[in-house]
Amino acid sequence: MFNLMKPGHILRFGTCPSTIISPAGAKNPSSNNNTLATPWPTTSHLGLVQCLSHPSGNIGAIAADVALRLRTTPGSKSRTVSYSAPGRLLTSSNRAVGSVNCDFVGYVDGQSNYIQSTQTVFSKDFSGCLMVVYTHNGQRHVAHAAASDVAPMDCKQAFLTTLQGMGAVLGGWFRPFVSASDSGRKVNAFGVIGQYVGHNINNLTTFGVVTNTGQAYSVDAFKPTGIGGTDWVVTDVSPKVMSQSWVAP
Numbered sequence: 001m002f003n004l005m006k007p008g009h010i011l012r013f014g015t016c017p018s019t020i021i022s023p024a025g026a027k028n029p030s031s032n033n034n035t036l037a038t039p040w041p042t043t044s045h046l047g048l049v050q051c052l053s054h055p056s057g058n059i060g061a062i063a064a065d066v067a068l069r070l071r072t073t074p075g076s077k078s079r080t081v082s083y084s085a086p087g088r089l090l091t092s093s094n095r096a097v098g099s100v101n102c103d104f105v106g107y108v109d110g111q112s113n114y115i116q117s118t119q120t121v122f123s124k125d126f127s128g129c130l131m132v133v134y135t136h137n138g139q140r141h142v143a144h145a146a147a148s149d150v151a152p153m154d155c156k157q158a159f160l161t162t163l164q165g166m167g168a169v170l171g172g173w174f175r176p177f178v179s180a181s182d183s184g185r186k187v188n189a190f191g192v193i194g195q196y197v198g199h200n201i202n203n204l205t206t207f208g209v210v211t212n213t214g215q216a217y218s219v220d221a222f223k224p225t226g227i228g229g230t231d232w233v234v235t236d237v238s239p240k241v242m243s244q245s246w247v248a249p
Contacts, residue, residue, distance in 0.1 A: 009234045037143065104123065130175055176240070
């Protein structure tokens, strides 16, 4: 479904990612062991994640605003009409784009966390971290390897070296967010959606996604302030190529 997603679609999570709190990271960086592969200790199931077009309710106008202002393909009369306020009254709501059962692995400062999963896996809170897929003892793992400017807290190369030493089979890794190439995209989106997230750009989240068939994506999305439920509005979806190298950037 990720190849069909566009700005203005929503992701309706079984378990809202905003409710998943990561455990605390290392208290003393100088004693941190960044070579470890640590099991993700909290609930990892997002359940059924649906992608919907033209959502109903209060989020509908927000999604329409995002669709009209952030889709990069040339506008069309049908899009303008269907996302206008009068058009949304006449257009079918909550149109299914796709759905998939998903797991979750989170970010922890100074650690690499993994889950065993054959399903599509989400992670979030990326600022240079790696999302890594590998097989160990016949089991598929998906991990979030933390990045840091503080050497003992930076896990990217240390984690890949650990996996190689364990005899793991590398499926690939990618970085869902790279500041040099992706900051402009988020700043542009924030100019549109800032009013919906309390004017805090940190509330525009970059998710990393590895599908159950091995495709990788970065997905920018936000949960509008003051609107309940588990719906997040998508602002960008970008397919990613996974590296097969044991050397991290």
